[in-house]
Amino acid sequence: MIALLMRDLRLAFRAGGGFGLGLAFFLIVVVLVPFGVGPETELLSRIAPGILWVASLLAALLSLDRIFALDYEDGSLSLLATSPLPLEGVALMKALAHWLTTGLPLTLAAPLMGFLLSLAPEAYVYLFVSLLIGTPALSMIGTFGAALTVGIRRGGLLLSLLVLPLYVPTLIFGAETVRRGAEGLDPTGAGILMAGITAGCFAFLPFATAATLRINLR
Amino acid sequence: MLQVADLGCARGGVPVLKGVTFDVDQGQALILRGPNGIGKTTLLRTLAGLQPAIAGTVTFPEDEGAYASHADGIKTALTVTENLKFWADVHGAPLADDIFATFDLSDLRDRVGGTLSAGQKRRLGLARLGVIGRKVLFLDEPTVSLDAFSVKRFADWLQNRHLAAGGIAVIATHIDLGLAAPELDLSPFKAALDASGGADEAFL
Numbered sequence: 001m002i003a004l005l006m007r008d009l010r011l012a013f014r015a016g017g018g019f020g021l022g023l024a025f026f027l028i029v030v031v032l033v034p035f036g037v038g039p040e041t042e043l044l045s046r047i048a049p050g051i052l053w054v055a056s057l058l059a060a061l062l063s064l065d066r067i068f069a070l071d072y073e074d075g076s077l078s079l080l081a082t083s084p085l086p087l088e089g090v091a092l093m094k095a096l097a098h099w100l101t102t103g104l105p106l107t108l109a110a111p112l113m114g115f116l117l118s119l120a121p122e123a124y125v126y127l128f129v130s131l132l133i134g135t136p137a138l139s140m141i142g143t144f145g146a147a148l149t150v151g152i153r154r155g156g157l158l159l160s161l162l163v164l165p166l167y168v169p170t171l172i173f174g175a176e177t178v179r180r181g182a183e184g185l186d187p188t189g190a191g192i193l194m195a196g197i198t199a200g201c202f203a204f205l206p207f208a209t210a211a212t213l214r215i216n217l218r
Numbered sequence: 219m220l221q222v223a224d225l226g227c228a229r230g231g232v233p234v235l236k237g238v239t240f241d242v243d244q245g246q247a248l249i250l251r252g253p254n255g256i257g258k259t260t261l262l263r264t265l266a267g268l269q270p271a272i273a274g275t276v277t278f279p280e281d282e283g284a285y286a287s288h289a290d291g292i293k294t295a296l297t298v299t300e301n302l303k304f305w306a307d308v309h310g311a312p313l314a315d316d317i318f319a320t321f322d323l324s325d326l327r328d329r330v331g332g333t334l335s336a337g338q339k340r341r342l343g344l345a346r347l348g349v350i351g352r353k354v355l356f357l358d359e360p361t362v363s364l365d366a367f368s369v370k371r372f373a374d375w376l377q378n379r380h381l382a383a384g385g386i387a388v389i390a391t392h393i394d395l396g397l398a399a400p401e402l403d404l405s406p407f408k409a410a411l412d413a414s415g416g417a418d419e420a421f422l
Binding site: 002003004007010011014015016017071073074075076078079080081082083084085217218 | 263266267268269270281283284285286287288289290291292293294295296300304305307308309310346350
């Protein structure tokens with residue numbers, strides 16, 4: 001399974017792999033917001049948690065359709081399905097590779113972007129932690145969505161429509177964690193709920209993803 | 219080692235073959251024949267476990283099956299060696315050095331997959347079979363886009379390395395591979411078009 005993870009990471013960093021696209025998208029969206037809503041620091045600082053979370057969610061969405069589509073097209077997915085790797089493990093490794101190439105860079109870059117939106121100083125640590133815990137769920141849910149739409153021509157848009165509603169709980173509790181942190185309230189409740197969603201996703205979705213892949217490969 | 223009994227398989231919900239029965243012993247190959255659309259690919263995918271059979275059973279030693287089709291699963295951004303190394307790692311097998319010579323890939327080791335010609339890609343795809351060390355091979359048109367020389371080379375590998383070591387191969391092909399193997403014509407197993415069509419009549 002490590003071989004699969006290493007291959008996916010290597011592919012992401014090679015030419016045409018799309019590494020950094022999500023991060024660049026995140027950067028641009030966040031930079032655009034002050035142009036759109038005006039440069040009032042008070043307003044920006046109030047909406048910063050929500051903007052940062054929505055932007056990272058959209059950035060994570062960008063590269064989802066590549067998770068299985070490329071392997072499906074060149075036949076690797078069929079070959080993986082007949083290999084000794086369990087498809088559940090394949091799903092988990094795919095989600096992990098997606099997180100390492102999008103979620104983790106987003107998490108690391110978000111505090112920097114928070115500065116652009118004059119995020120409250122107390123909120124930085126919560127922004128970082130909430131993204132660190134929340135973005136893996138985005139990758140895992142997205143992997144499930146990618147499995148649902150694999151083999152469908154131009155399935156990217158359908159994938160977004162399927163996956164975005166499933167992102168809502170993570171978004172609500174993630175942004176709430178940061179907002180509460182920024183206002184000096186206790187953010188643990190929202191944070192723990194979000195961590196619970198992430199844990200639940202990783203417990204159930206690899207199996208759902210594998211079952212979906214088996215059906216889609218028929 | 220491979221037993222297929224009364225197998226029925228469907229493509230897109232429509233039954234294409236039924237009652238397929240054959241045995242393949244250790245060290246033997248079976249060539250599937252039949253016109254386009256008879257269901258050779260469907261049969262091979264069913265045998266490999268990629269799709270469920272609608273009837274009958276397929277038995278072969280667990281975790282010994284490997285499937286190879288028109289799509290080679292080659293990553294265009296990885297080199298030939300990296301591609302093979304990946305499949306070797308996935309199957310927990312070593313990447314033997316002689317595999318490059320066997321499949322005429324020695325000069326291409328560090329070439330990126332995307333720059334290979336169709337025939338070279340095919341050779342790389344077939345080399346995967348030599349790497350993963352599986353005993354029961356389901357090969358769908360393995361010689362497409364290979365030149366005569368490469369076909370001979372592949373047939374030699376199949377006969378002298380794979381089958382000689384007790385392996386099995388079920389091959390769908392339209393050309394003569396030069397293997398001493400029995401042939402199975404699939405035409406008699408064609409499923410009648412209305413084999414499951416009774417369902418519609420209830421609503422008419």
